[in-house]
Amino acid sequence: MNKKEIENHLSCAMKQATPNVLDEILAGCHQQEQVQSAKRTVLKFSGFKMTSSILAACLVLFLCVGGMQFYNANYRISSVIELDVNPSIELSVTKAGKVLEAKAVNQDAVEILDDMELRGVEMKVAINAIIGSMVQHGYLDDLDSAILVTVSNDNAEKAEVVRKEVVSNIEECLKENKKEATIIEQKLEKNDNLSEIAAEYGISSSKANFIQKIAEKDPSLSIDDLALMSITDLANLIKTRGIDISDLTNYENVKDIVDSLEGQTANTITDSSETETEATSSTVDTTAGGTTQEAAVSTTTETTEVTEKTTAIPESSAPASSQDQITEGKKIKISDAYYKNGIIRVEFEGFVSWKNPTVAVSDNVGDTYPAMIVEYQEDYCDIYVDGITHSGEYEFTIAGIKVKNTENYTTVIGSLDIYLEQLIVLETTAPETTPSETTMPESTGTAETETSEAEGLGFKHFAAEISTKSAEGSIVVTSLENTTGDQWEIKFSKAVDWIAPVITVTDELGNTYVVSILEKNSKKCVLAIDALTAGHTYTIKISGIALRDTQKTTEVVTFLAIISN
Amino acid sequence: MFLMSLVSAQEEIKKATNKDKSLDYRKMSNELLLIRIAQGEQDAFKQLYENTDRSVYSFILSIMRNSQDAEEIMQDTYLKVWTSAHLYTDQGKALAWIFTISRNLCYMRLRNRKRESDIPIEDLELGESCPQIENTVDRLVLESALEVLSEEERQIVLLHAGTGMKHREIAKTLGLPLATVLSKYSRSIKKLKINLSEERGGINE
Numbered sequence: 001m002n003k004k005e006i007e008n009h010l011s012c013a014m015k016q017a018t019p020n021v022l023d024e025i026l027a028g029c030h031q032q033e034q035v036q037s038a039k040r041t042v043l044k045f046s047g048f049k050m051t052s053s054i055l056a057a058c059l060v061l062f063l064c065v066g067g068m069q070f071y072n073a074n075y076r077i078s079s080v081i082e083l084d085v086n087p088s089i090e091l092s093v094t095k096a097g098k099v100l101e102a103k104a105v106n107q108d109a110v111e112i113l114d115d116m117e118l119r120g121v122e123m124k125v126a127i128n129a130i131i132g133s134m135v136q137h138g139y140l141d142d143l144d145s146a147i148l149v150t151v152s153n154d155n156a157e158k159a160e161v162v163r164k165e166v167v168s169n170i171e172e173c174l175k176e177n178k179k180e181a182t183i184i185e186q187k188l189e190k191n192d193n194l195s196e197i198a199a200e201y202g203i204s205s206s207k208a209n210f211i212q213k214i215a216e217k218d219p220s221l222s223i224d225d226l227a228l229m230s231i232t233d234l235a236n237l238i239k240t241r242g243i244d245i246s247d248l249t250n251y252e253n254v255k256d257i258v259d260s261l262e263g264q265t266a267n268t269i270t271d272s273s274e275t276e277t278e279a280t281s282s283t284v285d286t287t288a289g290g291t292t293q294e295a296a297v298s299t300t301t302e303t304t305e306v307t308e309k310t311t312a313i314p315e316s317s318a319p320a321s322s323q324d325q326i327t328e329g330k331k332i333k334i335s336d337a338y339y340k341n342g343i344i345r346v347e348f349e350g351f352v353s354w355k356n357p358t359v360a361v362s363d364n365v366g367d368t369y370p371a372m373i374v375e376y377q378e379d380y381c382d383i384y385v386d387g388i389t390h391s392g393e394y395e396f397t398i399a400g401i402k403v404k405n406t407e408n409y410t411t412v413i414g415s416l417d418i419y420l421e422q423l424i425v426l427e428t429t430a431p432e433t434t435p436s437e438t439t440m441p442e443s444t445g446t447a448e449t450e451t452s453e454a455e456g457l458g459f460k461h462f463a464a465e466i467s468t469k470s471a472e473g474s475i476v477v478t479s480l481e482n483t484t485g486d487q488w489e490i491k492f493s494k495a496v497d498w499i500a501p502v503i504t505v506t507d508e509l510g511n512t513y514v515v516s517i518l519e520k521n522s523k524k525c526v527l528a529i530d531a532l533t534a535g536h537t538y539t540i541k542i543s544g545i546a547l548r549d550t551q552k553t554t555e556v557v558t559f560l561a562i563i564s565n
Numbered sequence: 566m567f568l569m570s571l572v573s574a575q576e577e578i579k580k581a582t583n584k585d586k587s588l589d590y591r592k593m594s595n596e597l598l599l600i601r602i603a604q605g606e607q608d609a610f611k612q613l614y615e616n617t618d619r620s621v622y623s624f625i626l627s628i629m630r631n632s633q634d635a636e637e638i639m640q641d642t643y644l645k646v647w648t649s650a651h652l653y654t655d656q657g658k659a660l661a662w663i664f665t666i667s668r669n670l671c672y673m674r675l676r677n678r679k680r681e682s683d684i685p686i687e688d689l690e691l692g693e694s695c696p697q698i699e700n701t702v703d704r705l706v707l708e709s710a711l712e713v714l715s716e717e718e719r720q721i722v723l724l725h726a727g728t729g730m731k732h733r734e735i736a737k738t739l740g741l742p743l744a745t746v747l748s749k750y751s752r753s754i755k756k757l758k759i760n761l762s763e764e765r766g767g768i769n770e
Contacts, residue, residue: 006757006758006761007726009702009706010703010707013706013727014727017622018619018622020618021640029607032644215669217649219670220649220662220666221669241652340744419748485732516747516751518754519751
């Protein structure tokens with residue numbers, strides 16, 4: 001079965017397989033609208049009913065178990081206060097407002113609590129200590145910092161009172177420390193799924209609740225990504241995406257978030273979290289355009305150092321397989337790695353942080369290449385590599401990287417296949433060609449061996465021969481056909497060998513175009529050429545090709561004029 | 566008499582306007598349709614469905630590798646599109662936004678399934694992928710693609726060969742460089758060729 005047949009079968013299969021579910025969807029849309037309007041009515045009613053029930057229950061409790069009051073006030077958890085910045089801390093507080101337990105939910109919180117003994121102290125004192133410690137640890141340094149405050153109490157009113165008290169304590173404390181932060185007050189709805197999410201991502205249940213609600217409101221966001229973000233990042237995200245969270249939080253504070261973040265320029269998750277990137281950029285050029293020769297030269301010593309580190313990596317993290325996407329290292333997953341114009345772009349699943357990142361690149365023979373990370377962001381990095389001259393499998397080792405919001409920096413190893421034929425222009429290889437003349441058919445007429453015009457397709461092909469002046473004769477393009485979309489099939493007059501094929505496509509203005517060899521054999525090749533437009537004549541130059549069994553590489557040039565799209 | 570003619574004239578205008586409206590929807594970009602959907606216009610939703618159903622289904626099928634799951638997630642995706650269209654910010658990537666929704670739904674389902682079965686997602690047995698395809702060869706080729714290709718390769722192949730999306734569009738929608746899409750597509754087709762010839766060999770033997 002050839003490529004065309006496979007494509008046809010797939011097209012037919014998908015035509016048959018795609019179901020028509022529009023009616024079901026429309027019915028679902030209608031149903032959802034009805035359920036939502038019904039929910040709103042029920043909520044109003046049940047809200048009133050629930051409040052009165054709680055009030056009645058409180059009254060009964062007051063009359064019947066008055067004797068238990070003292071115990072309850074001093075030894076029983078009345079409210080649970082959760083403070084999330086990135087450190088997440090859970091305070092269990094008695095009715096009398098004393099702390100029964102202060103729990104660190106994540107590793108950052110362990111540092112914040114350090115050896116503080118908060119048991120038995122007043123809630124206000126405990127909050128002061130915690131916020132003070134967060135300030136000391138630099139968590140509230142940014143102007144756009146945000147703190148998520150969640151209070152759970154069986155009594156909604158009591159929860160409201162405690163929450164207000166907590167917020168006022170935090171505000172006071174921030175004022176004392178001359179810091180500014182947005183305080184997001186959250187109403188916690190109990191949900192079985194929360195503890196599962198919290199456990200899975202190592203976050204507090206209040207943060208789990210918050211991100212779950214955000215993900216429900218904007219389905220294009222995934223819990224996986226949100227769980228990795230700090231509260232500050234989440235607040236930025238809410239603002240930039242215009243997500244309405246008024247039903248999750250105190251409404252006035254939603255406005256506060258918007259107001260406090262109004263002046264910022266950050267407009268994506270990435271932008272906002274850049275402030276958290278722990279990279280020290282003193283040794284690495286982080287500009288996007290830093291792919292210069294100078295950069296390559298300055299990395300020589302650094303590369304040697306990295307290579308040594310690579311040898312120290314245990315065998316368990318050795319590179320595997322010839323695939324171009326490898327997932328290695330602790331928790332850091334590489335989603336894609338590809339090479340273009342001397343740069344290897346490595347993309348990560350989820351967000352990462354950097355600290356003095358270094359990189360080593362080697363090929364499958366073990367030769368190392370001068371390399372440096374010229375740009376690093378929280379979801380990708382660009383590695384400049386010098387001296388890659390042949391296609392094959394290359395391995396890269398990146399050090400000074402960690403999963404965002406985790407503790408230890410680690411090393412990631414990946415590998416990729418580099419196909420030099422994908423390059424638009426390859427200056428380094430000089431095939432052994434005899435001097436040749438490349439002329440446009442219009443100007444000479446002699447080079448034009450065949451002119452074919454396919455009016456339906458709207459292009460004109462001028463086949464031009466580049467004289468090799470060799471005894472073996474020359475290779476001529478006999479036909480050039482537009483097969484599908486941006487794919488072009490080129491047929492040759494004689495059987496050929498592909499030695500080190502490089503194909504360039506340029507227009508009359510000298511602009512180059514992205515070209516890729518999709519298929520090649522002794523008689524023809526299929527190219528994918530991007531963005532060809534009508535009204536231009538393109539020069540397609542194929543080098544690294546030889547007449548069968550001669551091993552003498554030559555160049556074949558042909559011209560293509562696009563008349564209409 | 567005058568009143569009657571006035572009423573009939575008004576109806577005609579109404580009909581014409583409706584006709585124009587339906588024509589307009591066909592000419593609208595997916596981005597514009599999403600804006601209309603956010604305002605509750607069902608016709609815009611129908612048009613968006615018509616424009617994107619095959620691509621969305623192909624994308625979901627490439628992740629789920631099972632037609633039943635794919636169909637259910639397709640329904641959920643469009644329901645989410647209907648309820649969340651107001652959250653879409655126009656960046657000229659409407660299809661990418663819909664894909665993100667469906668990808669999240671797919672992963673959620675795969676995660677739940679993994680939790681229930683304690684078997685790694687990639688090892689889950691998927692059964693017959695597309696029993697509704699009558700032509701045996703068509704079904705074989707599709708099943709082969711779902712079986713031998715990686716998730717990203719499946720997405721690229723099904724979107725290009727299955728729905729006719731151009732490589733450029735796929736690169737833009739999936740957020741991949743064009744060169745990656747092209748090389749992955751080419752490699753995938755080669756893999757398919759080998760797999761299909763092996764299968765054929767096996768059958769012949």
